[in-house]
Amino acid sequence: MDRTILEVQNLSGGYGDLIIVRNISLSVYNGNTVSITGRNGVGKTTLMRLISGSLPLTSGKVNFLGNSIAEVPEHKRFNLGMSYAPQERIVFDNLSVKDNLTLHYLETDLDRYSNLFENFPRLRERLGQRAGTLSGGEKKLLSFTRAIAEPSNLVLLDEPTEGVQSDNIELMAQVICSQKSQGRGFLVVDQNLTFLESITDTIHLLDHGEQVYKTDNKRFRGEIETRISI
Amino acid sequence: MEVFVTFLLNLIYISATLALIALGLAMVFGLLGVMNMAHGEFVMLGAYSVYVVQLAGQHFLWAIPVAIVICVMVGWLMEWLVVRHLYSRPFDTLLATWGVAILIRKGVEVIFTRDYKSVNQVMPGTIDLLGVSYPAYRLLLVALIIVLFVALFTWYQKSKAGLKIRAMVQGPELAAAVGIDTARLSRLTFIIGVSTAGLAGVLLAPLVRVEPYIGLDYLMSSFFILIVGGLGTLEGLLIGSTVIGGTDAIVSTVFDKTAGYMSVLLISILFLWLRPDGIFYRR
Amino acid sequence: MKRRDFIKTSMAAAAFTAASQGNIFSAMAAPKLKVGVMIPLSGPAALFGPSTKNVAQMAAEKINSGGGILGRKIEILFGDAGLPPAEAAQTALRMWRGQGCEAFVGMHNSAVRGAYNNVFKGQVPYVYTPNYEGGECANGVYYVGETPAQSVVPTMKWLAGEKKLKKFYLIGNDYNWPRDTNVIAKKTISELGGKVVGEEYMPFTVDNFDSSLAKIKETGADMVLITLVGGASVTFNRAFASFGLSDKVIRLGTLIDENTLLGIGAENSKNIYSAASYFANVQTNEAKAFAKEYAKKFGSKAPVLNALSGSAYDGLIALDTIAERAGSLSTKKMDSVAEGSEWDSPRGRAKMSNRHLTLDIYLATAIGTNFKIVKTFSRQDPGNFCKA
Numbered sequence: 063m064d065r066t067i068l069e070v071q072n073l074s075g076g077y078g079d080l081i082i083v084r085n086i087s088l089s090v091y092n093g094n095t096v097s098i099t100g101r102n103g104v105g106k107t108t109l110m111r112l113i114s115g116s117l118p119l120t121s122g123k124v125n126f127l128g129n130s131i132a133e134v135p136e137h138k139r140f141n142l143g144m145s146y147a148p149q150e151r152i153v154f155d156n157l158s159v160k161d162n163l164t165l166h167y168l169e170t171d172l173d174r175y176s177n178l179f180e181n182f183p184r185l186r187e188r189l190g191q192r193a194g195t196l197s198g199g200e201k202k203l204l205s206f207t208r209a210i211a212e213p214s215n216l217v218l219l220d221e222p223t224e225g226v227q228s229d230n231i232e233l234m235a236q237v238i239c240s241q242k243s244q245g246r247g248f249l250v251v252d253q254n255l256t257f258l259e260s261i262t263d264t265i266h267l268l269d270h271g272e273q274v275y276k277t278d279n280k281r282f283r284g285e286i287e288t289r290i291s292i
Numbered sequence: 293m294e295v296f297v298t299f300l301l302n303l304i305y306i307s308a309t310l311a312l313i314a315l316g317l318a319m320v321f322g323l324l325g326v327m328n329m330a331h332g333e334f335v336m337l338g339a340y341s342v343y344v345v346q347l348a349g350q351h352f353l354w355a356i357p358v359a360i361v362i363c364v365m366v367g368w369l370m371e372w373l374v375v376r377h378l379y380s381r382p383f384d385t386l387l388a389t390w391g392v393a394i395l396i397r398k399g400v401e402v403i404f405t406r407d408y409k410s411v412n413q414v415m416p417g418t419i420d421l422l423g424v425s426y427p428a429y430r431l432l433l434v435a436l437i438i439v440l441f442v443a444l445f446t447w448y449q450k451s452k453a454g455l456k457i458r459a460m461v462q463g464p465e466l467a468a469a470v471g472i473d474t475a476r477l478s479r480l481t482f483i484i485g486v487s488t489a490g491l492a493g494v495l496l497a498p499l500v501r502v503e504p505y506i507g508l509d510y511l512m513s514s515f516f517i518l519i520v521g522g523l524g525t526l527e528g529l530l531i532g533s534t535v536i537g538g539t540d541a542i543v544s545t546v547f548d549k550t551a552g553y554m555s556v557l558l559i560s561i562l563f564l565w566l567r568p569d570g571i572f573y574r575r
Numbered sequence: 576m577k578r579r580d581f582i583k584t585s586m587a588a589a590a591f592t593a594a595s596q597g598n599i600f601s602a603m604a605a606p607k608l609k610v611g612v613m614i615p616l617s618g619p620a621a622l623f624g625p626s627t628k629n630v631a632q633m634a635a636e637k638i639n640s641g642g643g644i645l646g647r648k649i650e651i652l653f654g655d656a657g658l659p660p661a662e663a664a665q666t667a668l669r670m671w672r673g674q675g676c677e678a679f680v681g682m683h684n685s686a687v688r689g690a691y692n693n694v695f696k697g698q699v700p701y702v703y704t705p706n707y708e709g710g711e712c713a714n715g716v717y718y719v720g721e722t723p724a725q726s727v728v729p730t731m732k733w734l735a736g737e738k739k740l741k742k743f744y745l746i747g748n749d750y751n752w753p754r755d756t757n758v759i760a761k762k763t764i765s766e767l768g769g770k771v772v773g774e775e776y777m778p779f780t781v782d783n784f785d786s787s788l789a790k791i792k793e794t795g796a797d798m799v800l801i802t803l804v805g806g807a808s809v810t811f812n813r814a815f816a817s818f819g820l821s822d823k824v825i826r827l828g829t830l831i832d833e834n835t836l837l838g839i840g841a842e843n844s845k846n847i848y849s850a851a852s853y854f855a856n857v858q859t860n861e862a863k864a865f866a867k868e869y870a871k872k873f874g875s876k877a878p879v880l881n882a883l884s885g886s887a888y889d890g891l892i893a894l895d896t897i898a899e900r901a902g903s904l905s906t907k908k909m910d911s912v913a914e915g916s917e918w919d920s921p922r923g924r925a926k927m928s929n930r931h932l933t934l935d936i937y938l939a940t941a942i943g944t945n946f947k948i949v950k951t952f953s954r955q956d957p958g959n960f961c962k963a
Binding site: 114115116135136137138140141146147148151152153154155156157161165166168208212 | 452455456458459462463465466467468469470471472473474475
């Protein structure tokens with residue numbers, strides 16, 4: 063049974079008067095991954111920030127689990143069941159890795175992370191370290207781990223593989239696929255098409271802030287590459 | 293020897309009280325980026341709390357809850373009506389909080405007139421320490437300030453709320469993404485900041501003059517300390533207080549008070565010029 | 576509120592304020608004599624404004640009930656003298672040339688007096704009322720405050736004799752009144768065979784006196800002459816007592832008024848002496864009647880009477896007396912008859928000598944937050960500054 067988790071209709075927005083993305087519509091169903099790709103600077107991150115609530119909408123609708131969340135502040139979307147791993151400033155540099163993983167829970171134990179630590183043992187080794195001392199790829203893993211472990215229906219991942227080693231990228235894809243099978247939905251922005259092909263059900267191509275191509279075909283790599291290189 | 297011990301005690305006393313005075317401003321500016329020009333007025337409200345409590349014939353210690361209640365209420369209103377709309381607009385905040393400062397000052401003037409209010413001494417008399425008789429209350433005050441700073445530091449480093457504040461200061465967007473209500477947390481931080489200013493006013497009231505305009509002096513001293521110490525760290529605050537208090541004490545003792553005051557101004561100017569971020573800077 | 580509404584409202588408010596100050600309505604009444612009373616309404620000295628404002632109104636009523644000055648009822652306009660000198664001078668100029676004030680009475684510092692002198696240039700009578708450092712004799716200016724020759728010299732001599740004082744420490748704020756006062760004090764100390772063990776001048780912004788207190792203790796001073804002003808005096812005296820110095824060391828000040836003493840507080844006021852020509856509880860019949868009337872008019876919670884308001888009251892009486900004697904408000908005529916003018920006031924009998932007043936000076940000691948007069952020095956000469 064396909065239940066709609068996220069429904070975005072004719073969404074436009076940006077920074078103040080400057081509109082970056084226009085007229086975007088997409089839906090994420092449970093057990094599905096919707097991906098967004100495109101060249102740098104076409105508005106992918108802006109779109110994610112509009113959906114996560116970091117930026118206010120200019121027009122359009124965002125429904126989450128059947129209710130409009132356009133007016134819901136960002137921190138409350140977390141409680142509704144939306145996880146978000148942003149593209150930049152992805153961890154709290156001054157806090158320890160452990161604090162990064164626990165500050166938003168009442169309990170400070172790490173039980174919820176035990177499975178994820180199996181995949182990414184480096185994080186467990188560095189629990190006491192300041193997150194600012196991690197490499198860029200390790201920070202991405204930390205941010206990914208934090209978002210995945212949250213008890214949410216939808217996970218927004220913005221460029222999760224940037225700077226991450228290839229064997230860890232494969233592990234990330236595996237984690238996403240197993241989570242999908244448990245009914246979670248994903249909205250992923252990335253430029254690594256190999257990674258995207260292994261997780262995606264529907265992909266959207268963005269250019270100059272507009273949707274230019276969409277396909278449910280799982281083998282989209284050739285088509286997307288031709289369109290991007292034009 | 294006796295002269296030296298007195299000097300040393302004076303140095304510790306002035307550094308500790310300066311740190312106490314600047315604490316609230318350092319918190320609000322370091323954590324929220326708000327230059328609260330009404331900082332001194334909260335010190336003043338604290339001092340008047342003591343006056344009111346003593347007028348009602350109650351014990352000095354009652355002034356602490358009274359001051360905190362007043363500062364929480366005024367601080368909450370101020371944040372809700374004015375400050376929250378102006379986060380990340382430093383110049384606007386500066387002007388707006390200056391307006392609030394005038395309002396508080398005039399309000400107190402209307403209620404209590406401009407007359408000096410006398411606050412009874414707490415623990416009058418002196419204590420003999422290392423062969424020097426030193427005002428007892430000053431010694432108590434220094435001890436209280438140390439306890440306060442240790443408690444605050446521990447709270448900030450160890451508690452969940454402290455952790456969330458540190459997270460919010462570092463990355464407000466990420467903090468919101470993990471479900472932290474940054475608007476509420478900012479308000480809490482602001483209220484805690486102004487309440488420490490009120491507490492400073494309570495503790496200093498037995499030593500200083502009490503009238504509606506004392507806030508300006510406290511704002512000025514706090515500025516000097518933040519200029520030297522930098523913003524946003526407790527270490528910076530303590531070092532700033534010691535540098536300012538120490539320079540003033542040493543130069544005033546060797547030369548005179550005018551030279552002492554000049555040297556404080558000179559140091560502040562040098563810091564603004566050569567190290568505009570202060571000794572400790574981390575953001 | 577919309578911007579336009581805001582502008583309208585403020586214009587209406589401005590018009591109303593202007594009207595209520597009498598510019599419109601008084602034009603229809605008999606020509607009153609407008610007297611500009613310049614007192615600090617803002618700034619650090621504004622503390623001294625309220626009681627002075629009250630007594631000025633009392634003096635005006637008294638003068639008007641006796642027929643006014645030169646047959647004209649007087650009307651008081653208050654101007655702010657708490658501004659920086661240049662701005663205060665602008666205000667005075669506006670009141671003189673714009674609003675038509677024909678005489679001025681001022682209670683403010685010497686810097687503002689200098690600025691007013693430059694504006695008035697002796698063309699309009701001006702009574703300067705607070706105690707000051709002495710030394711001036713400008714045309715058209717009448718000084719009714721105490722000079723150091725009156726307040727410091729006799730009281731210091733008497734205290735030194737009574738208490739066997741030898742070592743003197745002088746501390747004041749850094750401007751001409753404390754410095755000039757101390758020049759005279761030092762002369763007196765050397766006449767007494769005493770020794771000045773310290774002399775310090777504090778910037779106005781200073782609120783920590785620890786290093787000075789350490790020096791006072793170290794030098795073993797047995798009297799401190801305080802010429803600190805207002806808040807600085809309060810903070811200094813509180814810290815002084817907290818170090819336990821108040822038991823051993825005598826403090827004398829010529830600007831420790833009732834207000835300052837309230838701020839210092841009962842526990843810190845031991846062995847404080849203050850010298851002035853008026854205290855709120857001077858026990859002469861005139862002073863008692865004056866204090867009673869003040870309380871009746873302004874209530875028991877009114878700002879306290881002090882030496883500054885006492886002499887400000889005298890300022891208006893002086894203006895009345897000299898103008899009546901001259902039969903004119905011309906400063907030339909007033910200057911020529913001022914010498915020897917005499918009147919009674921809450922401060923006692925005052926007699927003008929070299930444009931200053933020969934006065935009774937009281938030495939009071941602090942009992943808690945009240946003053947008790949311990950000695951009266953009658954008919955003190957202000958000194959002659961008009962020779963040159």
